[in-house]
Amino acid sequence: MGISRRGFIKATAVTGATVAGLSANKPMLTAFSETDKKGQIAESGKWMASTCQGCTSWCPVQVYVENGRAIKVRGNPNSKGNHGKICPRPHLAIQQLYDPDRVKVPMKRTNPKKGRNEDPKFVPISWEEAIDAVTDKMMELRKSNETHKFALFRGRYTGAADIFYKALPTIFGSPNNISHSAICAEAEKLGPYITEAYWDYRDYDLEHTRYVLMWSTDPVSSNRQVPHAISMFGKVLDQAKVAVIDPRLSATASKADEWLPVIPGQDGALVSAIAHVILKEGIWNREFVGDFKDGENLFAKGSAVDEAAFEENKTYGIVKWWNLELKDRTPEWAAEIAGVPAEQIYRVARDFAEAAPRAISWLAPGSAMQIRGGYTSMGAHALNALAGSIENIGGTNRGEKVPLQDIPELDAYLDEIAKKGKKNEKIDQRGRIQFPAFAKGELHKGVITNNVADGILNEDPYDIKMAIGYWNNFVFSCTGAQRWEKAMEKIPFYVHITVNPAEMTQYADIVLPACHQLFERWGVIKSKQNMNAYGSIQQPVVEPLWDCKVDETEIGWLIAESLAKKGFSNLYDYYRNEFADPETGKKATNEKEFNLVATKFYRKNSGTHLKRRRATKSAAGRNLSTWASGTRSGHLIRSIGKRALKRHQRNSNFTVKH
Structure with a gap:
C-alpha cells in the first residue's frame, strides 16, 4: 500500500516529537503531547x-x-x-x-577589599536592607553638598529609560548619567549627521536594491536587523550584487559576490578610492549630484577643478571633496594601504555606480568604531550621495519614527542642592576642547563612555564616591579593561543591578537582582x-x-520611597504627582503598580493614526521617498495594560509602513 507525501510528513512529525520528548524535560514532553482529529500536533x-x-x-x-x-x-x-x-x-x-547562577536575591559585600582576585564574599539580604544601604549613601552625599559625586551608569534601556536614567540623577543633583552609547553606535551615526544632518540608525531598502556595499558589517549574523537580513538575503543575492569590506571572511562575506579583505583600520582608503573612480569616470548620479555646466567631465587624476564649473543639485561640496581629498586617491594608491587589489576596487566602484540609484553603501560599526573612524563614516555615507540612493527606492533611508510620550518636566522638583550639583562638569569630561563628542548634532553633548574610567582614576574633575550601574558591564565591554578594573576598585560604594552576574558585579557593594527584559x-x-x-x-x-525587580521603574520607585522617608521626597513626589494610569487615572501606590503605570504612560499620547509613505517627484523626475510621522492603532497605544492583553495577546506591536 502506498503512502502520500502529506501523510508521510504527518507521521514523521508526530513520531519525531515523541522521540524528542523521551529525553526532554517534562515541560517539553507535555508541550506537544496531544494531536487534534486531523493528526496535527496540538499545543497545550x-x-x-x-x-x-x-x-x-x-x-x-x-x-x-x-x-x-x-x-x-x-x-x-x-x-x-x-x-x-x-x-x-x-x-x-x-x-x-x-541560568542557575542568576542573581536571585539582593546581596551585600562583606569583604571590603576590591579587585580582580578578591572574593566579594556576598551574603543575601532583604530588599529593605539593600535599598536602605543605597539611600543612606545617597543622603550622605546630599548632606555634604556632594551630589555631583554620584554617577548612574546605563547599558541597554527601554522606552521608559528617562524615568530612571534622567529623573534620578537630575532630581538628586548630579550631572553624571553615563550611558554606553559611545561604545555602541555614535561613531556610526556621526557620518550621516555631518553629511546629511540625520542622527539615528539608518534603514535600507533591501527588497528593491541592486547593489549592496557593506562596510565591515555582517548583517546575517550580528549587529542590528539580523532577522530582516536573514529573511531578505536570499532575494538580495538573486537580484543584486553584494560586496563586503571586512578583514575576516564573515558569514555574509562568504555568500557575497565580492569580498574585499581590507587591512584593519584602512576602510577609509577604500572609500576614497571608490569615490575617485566614480568621479573620474563620470559615473555618478547626475540627477542627484549635478554636473559640469558644459557637460564635460573635468575630474582627472591629480588635477584640481574650479568649483564654479560644477552646478550641484542635491549635494554640496562635491568639487571641494575632490580637490582636497580625492584627486590623488586612486585604486592603486589604496591597494598598497588597504591590501585590496586595485582591479577589484575598480570593479566594485563601477558596479556600484551602475546599479544606482538602487545601490546601498551600508555603514556599520566595524568601519566607524576605530581611530578616526568618523571620517570613514562620513565617506562611506557620501557614496550613497554619489549614487543618488539617499531616500530613494532600493537605497538608504532615514526610516520612520515612533513617537513616545516624553517624561514630565523635572525643574519644579529640583531644590538648590540639586541645581548646584547638576551644574558641575560631567565625569566623562565632555565639553573640553579635546573631546568634540557629537550627539544629535550638538558638539560636546555626546557621552564619552570609555573616558569615565580615566576621570575616576585621576579624580578629574573630581572623585566619584558612589555609583549605580544597571544593564551594563563596562569592565568587560570597554577597551582598556584594566583601567576600568582599577576605577571600580576606587569607587567607595557601587551598586550593580543585573540579571546575571557579570565582571562589574565583582566590584559591587550591593547587588540587586533585575527582572529579565x-x-x-x-x-x-x-x-x-x-x-x-x-x-x-x-x-x-x-x-x-x-526575588527580582524591574530596573528602570520598580527599583527607582523603591529608592525614591526610601529617600522620602529620610527627608528627601522630591523624587518620590515627582513619581507620585506626574504619573497616573491613563485608563483609570489612579496613581501608583507601590513599585509594581508604578511599573505598569509607567508602561502605559509612555504610550498615552504617542499618536493615534498612521500616514503612509508617499512617493513624490524630485526636481529631476525620479521617485524619492517622503513620509509623515504617525502610528496606527491608537486604541492599542492607549490600552497597554492587563485589560488590553486579552485583546492583543498575539500582537503587541504596531507598524508604520513607508
Whole structure:
C-alpha cells in the first residue's frame, strides 16, 4: 500500500516529537503531547507576545508558555519589521532566564577589599536592607553638598529609560548619567549627521536594491536587523550584487559576490578610492549630484577643478571633496594601504555606480568604531550621495519614527542642592576642547563612555564616591579593561543591578537582582527595520523566578520611597504627582503598580493614526521617498495594560509602513 507525501510528513512529525520528548524535560514532553482529529500536533500551552532586546532592532516576539514555564521563543507573525522571524539571541535569552547562577536575591559585600582576585564574599539580604544601604549613601552625599559625586551608569534601556536614567540623577543633583552609547553606535551615526544632518540608525531598502556595499558589517549574523537580513538575503543575492569590506571572511562575506579583505583600520582608503573612480569616470548620479555646466567631465587624476564649473543639485561640496581629498586617491594608491587589489576596487566602484540609484553603501560599526573612524563614516555615507540612493527606492533611508510620550518636566522638583550639583562638569569630561563628542548634532553633548574610567582614576574633575550601574558591564565591554578594573576598585560604594552576574558585579557593594527584559517585566519599546517603524510592549509572560525587580521603574520607585522617608521626597513626589494610569487615572501606590503605570504612560499620547509613505517627484523626475510621522492603532497605544492583553495577546506591536 502506498503512502502520500502529506501523510508521510504527518507521521514523521508526530513520531519525531515523541522521540524528542523521551529525553526532554517534562515541560517539553507535555508541550506537544496531544494531536487534534486531523493528526496535527496540538499545543497545550499558549503563545504570549513580548519584545526581545538582544540588540537595538528590538524585535517583537512571542513566547510559548507551558505550565508557567517559557519553552520557546519565535518571531511575532504580526510584525512586519522582522518578518515574524528571530535570530539566535531570543533563543539564548531562555538560557539567561533559567541560568542557575542568576542573581536571585539582593546581596551585600562583606569583604571590603576590591579587585580582580578578591572574593566579594556576598551574603543575601532583604530588599529593605539593600535599598536602605543605597539611600543612606545617597543622603550622605546630599548632606555634604556632594551630589555631583554620584554617577548612574546605563547599558541597554527601554522606552521608559528617562524615568530612571534622567529623573534620578537630575532630581538628586548630579550631572553624571553615563550611558554606553559611545561604545555602541555614535561613531556610526556621526557620518550621516555631518553629511546629511540625520542622527539615528539608518534603514535600507533591501527588497528593491541592486547593489549592496557593506562596510565591515555582517548583517546575517550580528549587529542590528539580523532577522530582516536573514529573511531578505536570499532575494538580495538573486537580484543584486553584494560586496563586503571586512578583514575576516564573515558569514555574509562568504555568500557575497565580492569580498574585499581590507587591512584593519584602512576602510577609509577604500572609500576614497571608490569615490575617485566614480568621479573620474563620470559615473555618478547626475540627477542627484549635478554636473559640469558644459557637460564635460573635468575630474582627472591629480588635477584640481574650479568649483564654479560644477552646478550641484542635491549635494554640496562635491568639487571641494575632490580637490582636497580625492584627486590623488586612486585604486592603486589604496591597494598598497588597504591590501585590496586595485582591479577589484575598480570593479566594485563601477558596479556600484551602475546599479544606482538602487545601490546601498551600508555603514556599520566595524568601519566607524576605530581611530578616526568618523571620517570613514562620513565617506562611506557620501557614496550613497554619489549614487543618488539617499531616500530613494532600493537605497538608504532615514526610516520612520515612533513617537513616545516624553517624561514630565523635572525643574519644579529640583531644590538648590540639586541645581548646584547638576551644574558641575560631567565625569566623562565632555565639553573640553579635546573631546568634540557629537550627539544629535550638538558638539560636546555626546557621552564619552570609555573616558569615565580615566576621570575616576585621576579624580578629574573630581572623585566619584558612589555609583549605580544597571544593564551594563563596562569592565568587560570597554577597551582598556584594566583601567576600568582599577576605577571600580576606587569607587567607595557601587551598586550593580543585573540579571546575571557579570565582571562589574565583582566590584559591587550591593547587588540587586533585575527582572529579565523579555520574560519577566512590563516595558515599552520603539524601533525600526525593514522600512517599518514600530512600537511594542514587553510583558511578564512568566512570573519572576526569583526575588527580582524591574530596573528602570520598580527599583527607582523603591529608592525614591526610601529617600522620602529620610527627608528627601522630591523624587518620590515627582513619581507620585506626574504619573497616573491613563485608563483609570489612579496613581501608583507601590513599585509594581508604578511599573505598569509607567508602561502605559509612555504610550498615552504617542499618536493615534498612521500616514503612509508617499512617493513624490524630485526636481529631476525620479521617485524619492517622503513620509509623515504617525502610528496606527491608537486604541492599542492607549490600552497597554492587563485589560488590553486579552485583546492583543498575539500582537503587541504596531507598524508604520513607508
